[in-house]
Amino acid sequence: MDDEQRTTALAQAVRLREEGTREACEQLIRLSDRYPQDAALAYQAAWAHDSLGLEAEAVPCYERALAGSGLSEEERHGALLGLGSTYRVLGRYESSLATLRRGLEEFPEDAALRTFLAMALYNTGEPREAVRTLLRVTGETSADPGVQKYRRAVEYYADHLDETQ
Secondary structure, eight states, rough: HHHHHHHHHHHHHHHHHHHOOOOHHHHHHHHHHHHHTTTHHHHHHHHHHHTTTHHHHHHHHHHHHHBBOOHHHHHHHHHHHHHHHHHHHHHHHHHHHHHHHHHHHHHOOOHHOOOOOOOHHHTTTTTTHHHHHHHHHHHOOOHHHHHTTTTTHHHHHHTTTTTOO
């Protein structure tokens, strides 16, 4: 299969993934097996499995995508977020935390990574850090006029949850 055929097959598989079909997984796995060093194909295969609720099958694809090279910045972000979230869903909380923190090293201000990190923190018995993280994300990203009116207070109390007068 030449590059043009690969590109055409990938585009077709992505369309199938967007439609939520199992055929997308099968096509992407075949392509990924044929091009084992192609990180973008592995990422698309992971995404297809994840979107069908096949999290355990998505993990090795995400791992292969992240171990390879050639992912765009957007794909790398998606792979880190997807793998971190998938580990959490599977109850692999420490792996989830490690992956999401790795993502935040690369994308330090990313609200989605921080939100999923908060969920994993909650799952690992760190509710204070989870709430602090969510309050910071809410203050920084909410367009709600009420949240924005009290943003300074929300962000202050993110670090002072137990403070009273």
